[in-house]
Amino acid sequence: MADAKMNLCKSISGQVGPNLFSKKPNGGVTVKSMPAWNGSLKEDVMKQDACFGALGRLASPLKRVLRVSCPPDNKGVKCNAKFLKINKSDVVTATRRYPERDFNPKAKPEEMFETVVDFSRLLVSYGRLLKGKVTVTLDRAARKLRFNQEANVVDGADCYADDKAYAVVFDTTNEYCLLVTLRERGESGSTSTALDEEYDLDNLAIYTFMTTRSGKQTSTSQYLTPGEE
The missing domain is CATH 2.60.40.10 (Immunoglobulins)
Known part of the structure; x- marks a missing residue:
């Protein structure tokens, strides 16, 4: 029975309930307990999430470009993930939609914040190759x-x-x-x-x-x- 439980654990990867399972290079598995999530976020964290959410939504209309400008790397990082990685959250400005209201930590970031992208600072590619x-x-x-x-x-x-x-x-x-x-x-x-x-x-x-x-x-x-x- 103990061997069966061990084999089951080795087949798990990702978060299951309050535990995060990750595989080691040697085939073992590490287990990390995650804090309880109740949908609440502090305002500064939610503001940053709203900025990254705005960048993430841009990846959809730009998808044909990103296949060329952000090719997958040898570590398996895909186009959309590379686009988010090369752009800092300060490319986007987030302001409270209703500043006169109390902050609601259980609301979705896009419900609390309006975002504006500075397209002059946005990057669609990043690399060492000489610019044209x-x-x-x-x-x-x-x-x-x-x-x-x-x-x-x-x-x-x-x-x-x-x-x-x-x-x-x-x-x-x-x-x-x-x-x-x-x-x-x-x-x-x-x-x-x-x-x-x-x-x-x-x-x-x-x-x-x-x-x-x-x-x-x-x-x-x-x-x-x-x-x-």
Whole structure:
């Protein structure tokens, strides 16, 4: 009977009731008692949870981008998790929805706090690869963005001539998102993309980043402010 209980424990991973089970590399299992959870949170903790919740919700409209900009690493960390990891909670500002009311520690974070994302500080990728040289202009009449790119292969830097450049166009009003393939690092030139009528031209967050040809390494993304034609 004792052997049966031991084998059962070894098959458990995660939280079961008040206990957290985790497997050791040697096949054993550690058990840690977790404090009772009654749905209550202190205000500062709930505020931080609201900020991370806002970032987590952004991962959905950005999912096609994150597959390229935040490739899974060799430790098994997936795209959405990497996106949350590279962005600090202070990218988001959280304020009380009803400051005149008493704080309710049992409410959900999104019920107590309104959140605003600073898209100029948001990162869609993070890495050591050399950043690209890309600017963007907006032609409102034609509803087109033109990305101008300069070659920037630097000897001794973490870069390759065949690195790929990408642009991200995110409509923060409607949460529409485009991933635009630009040129290789060793090329100079321009790439244009048209925007559907549904895109809010006054609320576009535009980024650029580089990847290696294999897609396994990335640069840190850059936020672009468009000039107008």
